[in-house]
Amino acid sequence: MSEQQGRQRVDVTLSINGKSYTRHVEPRRLLADFIRHDVGMKATHIGCEHGVCGVCTVRIDGRTARSCLHFAVALQGHEIETVEGLSADGRLERLQQAFHEEHALQCGFCTPAVLLTAEEFLAENPSPSDSDIRAALSNNLCRCTGYTNIVKAIARASGREGEAASSGTGDAS
Structure with a gap:
């Protein structure tokens, strides 16, 4: 992969806790990193980055999932919930x-x-x-x-x- 390809960025729009967030990120950006670093919701933690420890758990379309195992770009059109969204209502x-x-x-x-x-x-x-x-x-x-x-x-x-x-x-x- 050339250096130029490694720096490619795309617009990603995700619905997190009922609110839409659009960010310009690399296609390989993990959902955990998108939530924490691009959106600024810090309650979703990152532990092992292999889906084993469970600390990055969020809900995708109502089911728990490991956010360190999903690319943000692949989740456009899905509803993501973090613990911040659960306590809000x-x-x-x-x-x-x-x-x-x-x-x-x-x-x-x-x-x-x-x-x-x-x-x-x-x-x-x-x-x-x-x-x-x-x-x-x-x-x-x-x-x-x-x-x-x-x-x-x-x-x-x-x-x-x-x-x-x-x-x-x-x-x-």
Whole structure:
């Protein structure tokens, strides 16, 4: 590839949290970088850049996806949601309150992705067991909390107290 080809830029217009953003970027620009650096929404974090850790999770057309695995140019015409968009209309109020009450975060690096994952999970499984919650979180790496309080918070948001409160287990899986 010549140096000129490597510097090619295209206009990309993405709908993020219901608002349209047009930026002039390289065709290989990752969605995570578009969101963070071109649009300025910093809650979508970048971790492994291989889709393994889950901290870059966003929703594309209503389904969770790893933003480090998608080129921004390929997502024109799709609706992207970040955690900033979810809290804007209050849909996460119950889940956010449960995270606060259960002390379900420490550094907060994984929290936006965990919230998006948990909201999608609870919509599909409104009465989960703790093992169901742990399975749903298995693709979201948290190195600070041990998952116990995250599991308790999601259980609380579902309307029940989690077994993790009495079992003391800290594994997500």
